[in-house]
Amino acid sequence: MSKRHLLALFDSFDEAGEAILELRGAKLKGFDTDHDMIIKSPIEHPEFNRVFGPKPVHVQWFPLFGSIVGCTFLFLLVSGSQANFFEQLKGGKPIVPIPINLVMTYALFMLSGVFLTVLGLFVCAGLPARRLPLYSSKVLDDQIGILVKADEATMPVIKAILTKHKAIEFQEEAGK
């Protein structure tokens, strides 16, 4: 049974929310709400949390790791290089002055943290992403899009439900 994609566009978050709930309730065969349905919206949609329930986010672990590694590395770098063959004698100061090295350690603490945060974002959010099979530029402008993937058989049912909830526009894959 081949699967097909359907993108429905809504004007209002309420409608979209209702539609999702109903799709969920419908318990359609071969249609798993968690995996076969993707919401696209111009802003983050607080309304839908009650629909999906909270989903785990792991980005925050990356900076933790990055910062710790980064500052360790930098401290080694700085004090190691101070202790090389050309030790730079500074009158009245030790060659490896710890508090001073901490300043730069702190800087790299943040730098590496930021780098890994972005890395984390890309990894977790799957960026850069390839364009999904069905896409309308409206979803970033002013409409909420619901992209569903389902058997051809169930597709009409889904479409009906969406239409019921004032889906103003549909996009479908061409049939095979």
Add this chain to the structure above:
Amino acid sequence: MSIANLLQNWSRYRDTHPYGGAKPHMGYKWAMAIDMDICTGCNACTVACYAENNLAVVGKEKFLNGKSMHWLRIERYWHDSVEAGDPIELADGKEFKEGKQFHDQGAHFLPMMCQHCEAAPCETVCPVGATNHTQDGINSQIYNRCVGSRYCNANCPYKVRYFNWFNYQDPATENVWPEPLNQQLNPDVTVRSKGVMEKCTFCVQRLRAVMVDARTEERLVREGEVQTACQQACLAGAISFGNMLNPESRISKQWMQQEVNIALDAQPKNKHVGDAVDKRGYRILENLRPYPSVMYLEQVRESAV
């Protein structure tokens, strides 16, 4: 390998270098003493310094703009205003405080050059480490490493560092050494290019020459074997220079006799003033704790006249 160095010799790298702490100078600690009672301010040392160290003669306009290059400058003070130290006349000539009618106890000449501080404020701030403290207690200045941030000068309490504002060796623009004047240039001293800081080096080229000979003969440099240019020129012999770690050297005896300890920022002798009348030794701006290596001997004036 640096990491290995770090781990093996950690304690060594934690020593404070080189004064005070457990780290001694390696065989040498060059220091100077200047007796201002017999310094006549004749400028022989200044000219000798120009001759020895390829100093640029900047000319009238640049001198006026404070771009003069004298590593060793003779400062002339008057002590006869109402409170010593108050300005006698401000730049615009108006009398700031009414002093005596005449400078009737003469002037006070003070030769000022890089003090080669043991805890030099200039060393810590140089971003590229162009100025460091050498093993033998000199405040080094590596011209080719200098990028010209001028932070060292900004942080120098004595303002004895001089910056190459122009390309003084370029015959096209600043022709400081026109043919054949340039043939006098000392081959042992770099002619500094545009944009680097320079300062008194205790005539390091002379020191290194004798130190190399000494190493070849497997000994230390002897007292009197080397003189700085200013010391050699000083007519009155007011400048003495030598290795402080050599107990035989005149310099170490002088510091000892004057009870000036290089590792202190306040000399105990100054606490009991009266009885130390002929202990004239002191170091300028000692209280800022740069621990300078140049000791000055106070000028004396006869009170019987």
Add this chain to the structure above:
Amino acid sequence: MKIKSDTFIRNPKDLWKGEPEHTEVRDLSPHIGFNQITSDVVNSLENPRPIYWWAIAICIAMVGVGVACEVHQYKTGLGVSNKSNTNVWGVYIASFIFWVGVSHAGTLLSALLHLTHSDWRKSVFRYAEAMTTFALMTAGLFVIVHLGRLWQVYYVMPYPNERGIWPNFQSPLVWDMFVIGTYLTCSSIFLYTGMIPDLAVFRDNIHDGWRKKLYTFLAMGWQGTDRQWRNFRVAYLTLSVYLIILAVSGHSVVSSDFAMSQQPGWHITSFPPYFVVGALYSGNAALITVFIILRYMFRYEEYLNMDVLRKLVRLTFALAMIWTYLHFIEMATVWYGHDQAAKDQLIFKATGVYAGWWWLFNFLAVVCPWVMAFRRWQTNLPVQMVLSLLLNVGMWLERWLIVAPTLGHSHYPWTFDFDQWPSYIQWGILFGSFGWFGLLLLVFCKVFPAVSMYELKELAYARKVELRHAHAEEGHGRPELATKGAH
């Protein structure tokens, strides 16, 4: 596709009018729809008011002046900037601090206010963030311009080289190099990350040539799926946390250039907070200036509106007061301290050759901000324009009066030097730096969304929610949370 919108039909004459007192303005009117936000922003980029092009031209001219001066200085040597062996620093270092300071306001708005969920920032933080980045770039230029042998600036960078030597990590200048570099990198990353959703909108709405390619590349296939939004929120929060720390540490380190030294008037414990607050203060003033310019230039009246301006002005006033306090504290600690040299230094500033400038700076930076305390002037554009400029002049003077008098009047009387005045070269390069900064900013605002669309949409959404509650209380029906305008 071009999105027609009524935002164009607007009478330019009432631009300089402040909002009337009685009308209750919100930071965003609840009647604005998502579509309108998109179309406004996109179209404002398409054709800004003609003054934009004049501004560009002027900026390029200014940059030209600066570059000419720098080339002359590079060829002849730093001497042409008329410094002396006593006054080794001058306008360059002062301007460096000034620009680093300007950069801080952006971080404050975009990061700190983001954490505290103060929504009014949503329309201004984007260009503020851009200012951060560009101000830092300008500051970096000044470091290089200042060097005697700027062709060897790479000596300052710690990389394993064949010479086997390293920079001197004890030097505050190297800390600067580290921290400012970090700050620049991070803030530009922050700027970019925050722009991704909007770039996606542009990708969808712009259809011509290189910009399309650019946006497509930068948007990285953002489609606003729930997964993307989820992670995006957390990442952005994390970044803003880092940015706040950075901003604080950054200017503290810059202040340590002076505080770590031994010179009277520099060696002051309270310098780091003093610098940081001063940075926020001057940065906010600059923010107001740019606010007014952009509002007119790109027809952002709807979003950069009076309510936002008022909040901005109030914030600036608050910062000004904190800074004033620290300013007096700093003087007090010197005055009642034991360091005679520092005391002399202070007296010298107030009575010596720099006295005129010093009092002017005190007037501009301490007295002038009080104008902001009056509600009637908080939204008066001409007043705020002039005022913000004056404050910036004052704050620049503050930096210059930290640098110059101490050098001329430090520990050693023989070398005191009171009559060094920066030559036209220094002024020219300073002048050019403003052009450079303006040019970067203008180009940015033309190419990238200077106000954040998705955050505005969030704001609009929040307003609708409020509207709904209001209606609910009044017992009318329950209006939909439509993304369209409510008309």
Add this chain to the structure above:
Amino acid sequence: MIRYFLSLTVLLAGLFAAATSSADNSTIGDGVAPGANNAAAAAAKEKGGYVADYDDIFKVKGGPEAKPDTEIKPLMWNSVDEVFYDELGPHVEQPIEFPHDRHAGDPNKVNPDGKTGDGINCMYCHTYARRSLTSGIPPLRKCIGCHQNIPSVRDTPRIEKLFEYWDAGKPIPWKKVHDLPDYVRFNHERHIQRFIFKQERPYKEVCGYCHGDVSSMTVARRVKTLSMGFCVNCHKKNHALDNTFTKAGHGPNDCFMCHK
């Protein structure tokens, strides 16, 4: 997570250690040092900012007639047409193509020109090396001193040229091959004293460490970078001998020792 962190730290540390120690590799070339320094030196020479060569001095002292007929071409980026230039410095065109291999080469080895070397000690001609900063090129007198007693090669072109200079009473304008930048203070005497006379190493090894195997060249050619890293690597090594200046056996690690 923790394990990841540890492993990565160790990895980075190792990498960094390798990086900082990579100067131990004595064949590191410095992108700028030798070339650019020559260029800058020559630039200043050309500017006439100072008298750069002994024969310039000679010219000034002895008047125009003593001016050497070929002057040293400035080795500059912009004069590549005159001097082919690479990272190791100039390929110098010497006035007389002096065959080092013939003089200093191994007596038991046959050179390309079918002759064996004479195995003459470097310091026989470069006689100042052991008592001066500079190794020195022998006065023409020295060449003649031997060659007037070697009739066999008397009329070979190079020797002809040699005697032309001699008869004209002119110095041979040799060109400097191993040209250190002017801010460096390199002391031949000290190194020779230490390694040849104290440690009694073979002179070929000692001289060759910096100059390469000259005895196999005709005209000397710079084969080592002579960059700072090159010096440093040797100074790092432990040649423990005396205990006067530094306790350590390595060369001085004090900037002021080699920089002037």
Add this chain to the structure above:
Amino acid sequence: MIENNFNRRDFLKVLGWGGAAVALSACGNTSVEDGTEFVTAHSTEGMPEYAIPGVYVHFNSTCAQCDSGCSIVGRVREGRVLKLEGNPESPINKGKICGLGQAGLQAHYNPDRITQPMLRKGDQGETITWEQALTLINEQLGGVKGNEVAFLTGGVSGHSGVLLKNYMDALGSANHYAYEAVTPSVVRAANKKSYGVEMPRLHIDKAQVVVSFGADFLGAWVSPVNFTQQYAKFRKGPNGSRGVLIQVESKMTLTGANADRWLCIRPGTEGVYALGLINALGAAGFKVPSAAAAIAKDYTAERVIQETGIPAEHTEKVVALLKERTPSLVLFGSAAEGYAHGSQNAAAITLLNHVLGNVGKTMAAPASVPFPQIAPKVGNRHALHALNDKIAQGNIKVLFTYGSNPVFTSHSSLNFKENLKKVPFKVVLSHYRDETAMEADLVLPLDSVMEDWGSSVPEYMADAAQINIQQALSEKLYPDTRGFGDVLLALLKQRRPTEYGQYEDFYGYLRNAMVQNKAALGGGTASDDMFWQKTVSHGIIKLPAKAASALKTPTATKLAFAAAAADEAYPLHLIPSTSAHMRDGRHANIPWLQESPDPITTVVWDSWVEIHPATAAKLGVVEGDVVEIASRSGAIKVMVYVFKGIHPDAVSVPMGYGHEAMGRYAKNTGQNVFKVLDSVFDKETGELALHETRVKVTKTGQKVKIVKDEGPYGGGQAGKRIALRKTTDKVNLSKEV
């Protein structure tokens, strides 16, 4: 990990500095260039064994920057003399050398030296060869009588002096004039009169108190290097009490700046004060010879105060000190001698010395050279006037000038420059194209001191008699310059070929002359070569000391001092001051000297007028104002330096500045004070009285920034502990190391 051929610029690109990196690499300026790296030494002959490239060789010679005759050591490397130090063997300077001497290098390498003989064509000069020049001189000398030839020199001594004398004899001319503009000739005369010698040997180090009437013996007086070294000993006080220096003068000299008590005296009243001191000493119970007492008795304390303006308490202290601390030493210099009654002042002061019993204790008879022909012929100002008169009468047809610059240093009322036009043929032997050379018909370029050979005998010898050898330290910079001796020899060969034909050059003559007398010169039985080698390598011949004859004690004669008449039109005294570096201006073209600040005022590169604050207030001028200083003979415009080291009735302008020619460094630097000097002469010696000029100072309204080293606080210390001074009388420095 870094790959081997790691490139910095790549790394910069990695850092994203690409754009910048291109600019950097384009510049390529990565090294700080040294002036003088050498390929190496390669020469055919001439490259002596000792000349190892990179190794210094030291040659001894004699400094000729001034007439003190210090022995110097030249540090020579690769044929270039790089630095001058003092020769420790010389009793005069004992291994030291002053700034002026150091600067001899730049006199040698000076870019403005004349390199070829020049002949005047209209107002152009064209270069000619030496042969042409010498033949030309010969022709010119052909037509004139011997007495119509004159030779004007500075002080000369040694063998060039001998040749000069012989040449004048050969010409049959008696017109050799030794002229020095700045020289203590009245002092010499007075000494001669009082002590029987012109310049007694001074033992400053033996004295406990030195009272100096304007003798700047630390700066520019007679033999400063030697005196400064004595002064150092004197301060340390070998016998336990630190020596006390009292300076009595109207304008603070370098010596005055080092005095324990600087007494500002009304110009010209030094003699009065000396006699006043004698009187006071007598009154204080000091044993004063009756004759002296008789002369001094009129000079009561009141009169002294009234005339000299020195307050009583200072005088009393001085008297007390002189009374209790002996021996003392009284010196007098330009300040005392420079008046119409200068000789009277001098006599009074010598008398004071006698009264104090210093003669024989702190002053001794000098050693003398057994060869009178090489003895120094010191110059004086009178010579120029004599010559000038002759020229004015048109009695001089050929004039040679060497070692002096009369057009610059003669006061304008002499109008020497105009008179010079009356001389048909003027030959100037000079290093620079100075003012006199500009007037010349033929200019002959001289070797610098570093290139020339010679011998000299210093006027003031610190110990036994000595002869200084001047050795060529480097080869000639320019092929067409010749030494003074060589020129004289060449000229003599024209006159007395038989006698001097044998000598190839002056070196040969000198060597021969020395070697011939080697017995008398302490050469003993050494071979000629040995002796000559030794002589040259030491650079000095110390002659066996003869028993010095005792000094004659001064006799008291009646003295009369012309009271300084008040002058309404020209109220102020002008004091032309001598700075140690500028002297009479012959070294004005040496950049080092121009740039090294004047010790007292720290002014560089310009001349200034010192005015006392009170006077300045009266005139309404402040520092930096340009004022016109007008005398009866002329006027100059100089900037004001308000200064408390000068008498309110006097203003002081340094000599030596204000050249109109001579070279790039000297030309138009400052103002020439000689221009304004009146021709007032000392009654006895006929010397020009340098300090007698009266001037009026008027404000021009112009204002300049005065170029000086001192900061805006002047000599103040802004409350910091920088320069510390002890004022005490119980410090004992003799034990200090």
